[in-house]
Amino acid sequence: MENFRFHNTTEIIFGRNTESYAGQEVKKYSNKILLHYGGDTIKKIGLYDRIKESLKEHQITFFELGGVQPNPVLKKIYEGIKICRTEKIGFILAVGGGSVIDSAKAIALGVDCEGDVWDYFMAKSTPSNAIPLGVVLTIPAAGSESSVVTVITNEKTKMKKGFHSHLLLPKFAILNPELTFTVSPFQTACGSADMMAHIMERYFTPTIKADLTDRLCEGALKSIIANTPIVLENPNDYDARAELLWAGTIAHNGILGTGRIEDWASHKLGHELSAVYQVGHGQSLAVIFPAWMKYVLRKNVKKFAQFAFRVWDVDPFFGTEEEIALRGIARMQSFFRSIGLAVSLEELGINSEKFEEMAEKELQWGPIGNLMKLNKKDIVEIFKIALKNEI
Amino acid sequence: MENFRFHNTTEIIFGRNTESYAGQEVKKYSNKILLHYGGDTIKKIGLYDRIKESLKEHQITFFELGGVQPNPVLKKIYEGIKICRTEKIGFILAVGGGSVIDSAKAIALGVDCEGDVWDYFMAKSTPSNAIPLGVVLTIPAAGSESSVVTVITNEKTKMKKGFHSHLLLPKFAILNPELTFTVSPFQTACGSADMMAHIMERYFTPTIKADLTDRLCEGALKSIIANTPIVLENPNDYDARAELLWAGTIAHNGILGTGRIEDWASHKLGHELSAVYQVGHGQSLAVIFPAWMKYVLRKNVKKFAQFAFRVWDVDPFFGTEEEIALRGIARMQSFFRSIGLAVSLEELGINSEKFEEMAEKELQWGPIGNLMKLNKKDIVEIFKIALKNEI
Numbered sequence: 001m002e003n004f005r006f007h008n009t010t011e012i013i014f015g016r017n018t019e020s021y022a023g024q025e026v027k028k029y030s031n032k033i034l035l036h037y038g039g040d041t042i043k044k045i046g047l048y049d050r051i052k053e054s055l056k057e058h059q060i061t062f063f064e065l066g067g068v069q070p071n072p073v074l075k076k077i078y079e080g081i082k083i084c085r086t087e088k089i090g091f092i093l094a095v096g097g098g099s100v101i102d103s104a105k106a107i108a109l110g111v112d113c114e115g116d117v118w119d120y121f122m123a124k125s126t127p128s129n130a131i132p133l134g135v136v137l138t139i140p141a142a143g144s145e146s147s148v149v150t151v152i153t154n155e156k157t158k159m160k161k162g163f164h165s166h167l168l169l170p171k172f173a174i175l176n177p178e179l180t181f182t183v184s185p186f187q188t189a190c191g192s193a194d195m196m197a198h199i200m201e202r203y204f205t206p207t208i209k210a211d212l213t214d215r216l217c218e219g220a221l222k223s224i225i226a227n228t229p230i231v232l233e234n235p236n237d238y239d240a241r242a243e244l245l246w247a248g249t250i251a252h253n254g255i256l257g258t259g260r261i262e263d264w265a266s267h268k269l270g271h272e273l274s275a276v277y278q279v280g281h282g283q284s285l286a287v288i289f290p291a292w293m294k295y296v297l298r299k300n301v302k303k304f305a306q307f308a309f310r311v312w313d314v315d316p317f318f319g320t321e322e323e324i325a326l327r328g329i330a331r332m333q334s335f336f337r338s339i340g341l342a343v344s345l346e347e348l349g350i351n352s353e354k355f356e357e358m359a360e361k362e363l364q365w366g367p368i369g370n371l372m373k374l375n376k377k378d379i380v381e382i383f384k385i386a387l388k389n390e391i
Numbered sequence: 392m393e394n395f396r397f398h399n400t401t402e403i404i405f406g407r408n409t410e411s412y413a414g415q416e417v418k419k420y421s422n423k424i425l426l427h428y429g430g431d432t433i434k435k436i437g438l439y440d441r442i443k444e445s446l447k448e449h450q451i452t453f454f455e456l457g458g459v460q461p462n463p464v465l466k467k468i469y470e471g472i473k474i475c476r477t478e479k480i481g482f483i484l485a486v487g488g489g490s491v492i493d494s495a496k497a498i499a500l501g502v503d504c505e506g507d508v509w510d511y512f513m514a515k516s517t518p519s520n521a522i523p524l525g526v527v528l529t530i531p532a533a534g535s536e537s538s539v540v541t542v543i544t545n546e547k548t549k550m551k552k553g554f555h556s557h558l559l560l561p562k563f564a565i566l567n568p569e570l571t572f573t574v575s576p577f578q579t580a581c582g583s584a585d586m587m588a589h590i591m592e593r594y595f596t597p598t599i600k601a602d603l604t605d606r607l608c609e610g611a612l613k614s615i616i617a618n619t620p621i622v623l624e625n626p627n628d629y630d631a632r633a634e635l636l637w638a639g640t641i642a643h644n645g646i647l648g649t650g651r652i653e654d655w656a657s658h659k660l661g662h663e664l665s666a667v668y669q670v671g672h673g674q675s676l677a678v679i680f681p682a683w684m685k686y687v688l689r690k691n692v693k694k695f696a697q698f699a700f701r702v703w704d705v706d707p708f709f710g711t712e713e714e715i716a717l718r719g720i721a722r723m724q725s726f727f728r729s730i731g732l733a734v735s736l737e738e739l740g741i742n743s744e745k746f747e748e749m750a751e752k753e754l755q756w757g758p759i760g761n762l763m764k765l766n767k768k769d770i771v772e773i774f775k776i777a778l779k780n781e782i
Contacts, residue, residue, distance in 0.1 A: 001568075001633040003406025006398075014650065015394025177392075209630040212614040212638050219606030226602060239600040242392040246650065247603050255646065259405065259637065 001208055001259035008253050010146035011172040014246065016238075018176045022051050022093065023058035025172045030090030030134045032061045034083060036104045037095045038068040042138060046180055051136060063087050063222040068096065071274050071281070072103035073155040074118060075172055080107035081117065092133040094170075098142020098281075101135050105150035105168045109134045118154055130167040136174045139183055140245040141191030141282060143198055143252020145173035151321040153275055159361065160275040161173065162267075175249065176213050177241040179379075185232050188197070189339040190282025192228040192244065195251040196221055197285040201264050202369050203294075204256040204303065210260045217256050219311045223247055225311070228339050265369030266292045269382060272358040277350055286341040287348065291386035293329050301325055333391045344389040355383040392650035393598055399644050401537035402563040405637065407629075409567045410527050413442050413484065414449035416563045420523045421481030423452045425474060427495045429454035429459040429487045433529060436573055442486060442527060454478050459487065462665050463494035464546040465509060471498035472508065483524040483575050485561075489533020489585075489672075496559045499524050503678055509545055512552040514756070514761065520556040527565045532582030532673060533700040534589055534643020536564035544666055550752065551666040552660075566640065570634040576623050580730040581673025583619040583635065586611055586642040588676040592655050593648040595684075595694065595762050608647050609617045610703045614638055616702070619730050637723040638639040656760030657683045660773060666743055677732040678739065682777035686718050692711070692716055724782045735780040746774040 013021055026033055035051070042048045055062050065080050083089065084107060094104035108130040110117035119125045135145040144150065148169055151162040183191065203217040223246050230240040250256065269292065270284035279287075297304045306322040308314035308328020318324050333343045342348050359379035367373040374382070404412055417424055426442070433439045446453050449539040456471050474480065475498060485495035501508035510516045518617065526536040535541065539560055542553040574582070594608040615638050621631040631659035660683065661675035670678075688695045696712040699719020709715050724734045733739050750770035760766040765773070 001406070001630055003409065004567075005400035005402065005404050011396065011398035012649075013396055015392070018394065119528070209634075211617060211630075212611065212634045212641065215610030215614050216607055216641075219610040220603065223603040223606050239392055239602075243603045248392070250603065250607075250646075255641075258403075259633065334628065 002211055002261060004255055004258050006258050007166070008146060008169065008255070009186030010170050010253070012175060012249065013172060014144065014175045016176060016178060018174045019047060019052055019179070020052055022136055022174060023054035023056070023060055023313050025134060025174070026055065026060055026091055026093055027058045029037070029134075031059065031090050031169060032087065033063070033091040033093050034080060034089050034107070035062045035064045035093050035095065036068065036080060036107070037066045038097070038100050038101055039066070041182065042095055045179065046186065047095065047136070047179060049137065051093070056104050062093070063089065068100045068103045070099050071153045071160065071278070072099045072106070072328070073153050076111060076156065077106045077117065077152065078239060079102055080104075080174055081110040084111045090131060092131065093136070095136045095138065096181045097137070098144045100140065100172070101137075101144035102150040102152060105130075105144070106152050106254070109150075109163075109165075109167065110350055117180060121152060121154075121163045127165060130165070132171050132350060134172045134174075135170045136179075137245070139187065139191060140180055140248035141194040143195070143248055145170055146249050146253040148254070150269065158275045160271040160276055175245050177238055177245050180245055181236045183235075185235075186340055188244075189234075190280050190343050191227065191248065192224050192282070192339065193286040193336060193341060194282035195224055195244070195248045197266060197270075197289055198251040199256055200289060201267060202260055202262050204263055204300070205260040206371050207260045213258060214259055218257065220247055220250055221311050225335060232339060248275050261370050263370045265374050266289070268362055268368050269379065272362055273350070276358060277348070279348055279350075283341055283348070286336040286345060287389060288334050289346055290329050290343065291382050291389055292387055293377065294326070295382045297322070297325050297329075299372045304328060330391050333389065335390070343391065344382070345387045352384065355380045358383070392601055393652060395649050397645055397649050398557070399537060399560065399646070401561050401644070403537065403566060403640065403698050404563060405566045407567060407569060409565045410441055410446055410570070411440060412526055412597055413525075413565060414447070416525060416565070417446065417451055417482055417484055418449045420525075420562060422450065423478065424454070424482040424484050425471060425480050425498070426453045426455045426470060427483055427485045428490055429458065429491050430457070430458045432573065433486055436570065438486065438527070438529065439460070442484070453484070454480065459491045459494045461490050462544045462551065462669070463490045463497070464544050464545060468494055468497045468501060468508065475502045481522060485524060486527045486529065488528070488530030489535045492528075492533065492535040492667050493541040493543060493563070495524050495767055496521075496535070497543050500541075500554075500556075500558065512543060512545075512554045514690075518558060520555060521556070523562050525563045525577070526561045527570075528636070529570045530578065530582060531571055531639035532585040533775065534586070534639050536566070537640050537644040539645070542662065551662040552699070560721040561629075564640070566636050568629055568636050571632050571636055572627050574626075576626075577731055579622055579626075579635075580619065580732050581593060582672050583673070583730065584641065584677040584727060584732060585616050585673035586615055586635070586639045588657060588680055589642040590647055591680060592658060593651055593653050594698065595654055595691070596651040597762050598651045603645055604649060604651055604724050611641055611647065612702050616726060623730060624718035631700075639777060652721035652761050654761045656724055656765050659753055659759050662769065663753055664741070667745055667749060668698065668739070670739055670741075674732055674739070676778060678734060678736055678777050679773070680726050681720050681734065682773050685717070685776050686769065686773045687721075688713065690763045695719060721782050724780065728782075734782065736774070737780045743775065743778060746771045749774070
C-alpha cells in the first residue's frame with residue numbers, strides 16, 4: 001500500500017426532499033450567491049422553484065447563470081466570474097450534473113484569480129483561494145459533488161483538461177434520488193459507465209498490494225452492474241436510483257483510491273474524443289476503457305483475471321489467465337451494449353483520421369497513465385483497437 | 392435506502408513514518424497540549440520519543456497523562472480534565488489504541504463541561520463544545536480514530552456506556568502500519584473481531600434495500616478475513632498490517648452505515664461482559680456476535696444466507712436458507728477460533744449467574760437492537776446460547 005492522505009470534508013445530505021435544506025445549508029456561508037445550472041430540466045421537474053423557495057425562506061439573494069452545456073466551456077465560466085465579481089458573491093450553488101458542478105468549480109477558482117483561470121488548467125499557475133460552493137445533484141455520474149476535480153473544455157483550443165485542488169471540494173452535496181428519475185435511459189447508462197470508469201481508473205493500479213480497496217472497488221462495481229438494468233427498466237425505482245446515486249459519489253470521493261497509484265489514461269483519451277468529436281463523457285469511456293484494457297492487460301494479467309472472476313463471475317479455471325482476463329473485458333463490453341451504449345468508435349461514426357493529432361495533443365505534458373506509461377504509438381494503437389473493439 | 396447525512400472530517404495521514412507529522416498537524420490547533428497514552432509500549436517501540444521530538448520541533452508545550460487501561464475508566468478522565476483546565480490546554484494528542492482515544496475524547500468533552508462529564512453518557516445533558524483532539528494510532532480495531540463515538544466505563548457503577556457526537560471527531564489520525572507490528576497475536580485477533588463486528592452491526596440492518604453498502608461491507612469483511620492470518624503468521628508484514636489498519640478505520644468511519652439503520656445490540660451485550668467480567672472488547676464480540684446471530688437470524692434469513700454465501704463462500708444450494716445461514720455463522724466461529732479467540736462464555740470461565748443482572752442493567756433505557764428489539768428474555772437467551780456456542 002502507498003502512503004496517502006485522505007481528507008474529504010464534503011457533507012452529504014442524502015434522501016427524499018433533501019433539496020429543501022438548500023437555503024439552510026447555503027446560509028452557513030453567504031447571503032448572496034450565484035445559482036448556477038444547465039438547461040430547463042430543473043424547471044420542468046419543479047426543482048428550480050423548490051430551490052428558489054428554500055433560498056428565499058432564508059433571505060438569500062441569488063443571481064442566476066443557467067445554460068451550462070455538457071463538456072462545460074470557458075466562455076460560460078468567464079461569464080460566471082464576472083457576475084461573482086460585480087455582485088460580490090460569496091457562494092455558488094450548482095444545481096445539476098457534473099458539467100454544472102465543474103463549471104461552478106472553475107468559476108469559484110476564477111473569482112479571486114488575477115490572471116486567466118485557464119492558466120491553472122495549463123499548470124502555468126496555482127490558486128491560493130476559491131469561493132465556497134455547494135451542490136444539488138440531478139445526474140449521478142461525474143462524482144464531482146464531492147471530488148477535488150473539475151474538467152473544463154477550452155472551446156478555442158479544443159482542449160479538455162482537468163484541474164485538482166482541495167479548494168474545489170464542495171461544502172455540501174444534496175443528493176435526492178427522486179431528482180434522478182427523469183434522467184434519460186442513455187444518460188443513465190453513460191452515468192453508470194462513467195462511475196465504473198472512475199472506479200476502474202483506481203482499480204487498475206501499478207500498486208501490487210491493495211487488497212481492501214480492491215474489494216471495495218469490486219463491491220461498488222457489482223452494485224452499479226446490478227442496479228443499472230433495474231433503473232433502465234423502471235426509471236422511478238427509488239432504491240435502485242439511490243444505489244446508483246450514492247455509488248457515483250463513492251466512486252469518486254477519493255476513498256477507493258486510498259493507498260493506490262491511480263491510472264487515468266482512459267479518461268484522458270476519452271476527453272480527447274469529447275473535445276474533438278463532442279462524444280458524451282460516459283459514452284467515450286465505454287469505448288476507450290475496454291480498448292485500453294486489451295492493450296495493457298499483459299502489464300498485470302493476474303489483476304485483469306481477478307477483475308474477470310470477482311466482478312464478472314468468469315470461471316477462474318476457464319482458461320489461461322489471459323483468456324480469463326479477456327473474457328472479463330468481453331462481459332463488460334456486453335454489459336455496456338446491453339444498457340444501450342456504443343462500444344466502438346465506428347458505431348460513433350469516428351474514423352482513424354485524427355488519431356495521431358489527438359495523441360499528440362494529449363502528450364504535450366509527457367506520457368500518460370501509470371499501470372503502463374503510454375506514448376504516441378501506444379495511444380494510436382488503443383484508438384485503433386477502439387475502432388471496432390470486437391467483443 | 393434510508394435518508395442520511397454523512398460528514399466525516401477527520402484527515403487520515405497514512406503510511407510509513409507518518410508520526411513525524413504529529414507536531415506539524417498539532418500546531419494548526421494549539422501550542423499547548425495534553426499528550427495522552429496508555430502503557431509503556433509506545434516507549435519501547437521508540438514512538439514516544441519520536442512524537443516528543445516532533446512536538447518540540449514545532450515548539451509545542453505538552454503535559455503528559457499516561458496509564459490508560461483497556462476499558463478506560465472515569466478516574467483517569469477526571470484527572471485529564473483537571474490537567475487541561477489547570478494548564479489551559481487547547482488540544483489533546485492521543486497516542487495509542489481505542490481505549491486511549493476514547494479516554495481522550497471523554498476528556499475533550501469534559502474540559503468545558505460545567506457538571507459531571509458522565510452525565511453526557513447517561514443522557515442527562517448534552518455538550519455544546521469539546522476541545523479538539525488528534526490521534527496517533529497504534530492498535531487497529533476500535534475505529535475511534537475517525538468515529539463520533541467514545542465508550543467509557545464508570546468503574547463505580549460498573550457501567551460501560553457509549554456517547555455519540557460530531558464534537559468527538561478527531562481532527563487528524565496518523566496511521567503508520569509499522570507501529571502495529573508489535574501488537575500481540577491475541578490483541579491482533581481481538582482487533583479483527585472488533586472491526587468485523589463494527590461492519591456486521593451495520594450489515595445486519597432492518598433496512599431491506601441497501602445493496603451498495605452491503606457489498607462494501609462484504610468486501611471489507613473479506614479483506615479482514617484474508618489478512619488476519621497473514622499478520623498472525625508474519626507480524627511484520629507491512630502490507631497485510633496496512634490492510635487491517637485501514638480496514639479498522641473504514642469499518643467505523645460511518646461510510647458503511649450510510650443509508651441503513653444500524654443494530655449495535657451485540658456491542659451492548661459485549662460491553663456488559665467487559666464491565667462485569669473484564670473481558671477484552673474484541674474477545675467479547677467473538678462470543679456474543681455468533682450467539683446473537685443464531686438467535687435473531689429468522690428475522691431476515693435471506694440476509695444471513697447472503698452473508699454466508701458472499702462472505703464465507705458457503706454453497707448457495709447447500710441446503711435451506713436457514714441451513715446456509717447457520718453454516719456461515721459456523722464458518723465465522725471457526726475463523727475466530729483459528730485466530731486464537733475463545734468462542735464461548737464457558738471458555739472464558741463465565742457461567743449463567745449474572746445473565747439476568749446484566750440484561751436488566753442493559754435495558755434501563757428500553758429494548759436494545761434494531762434488526763430485532765431485544766428484551767430481557769431475549770438477552771438471557773442470547774447469553775445462554777453463548778455459554779457453549781456450539782459450532
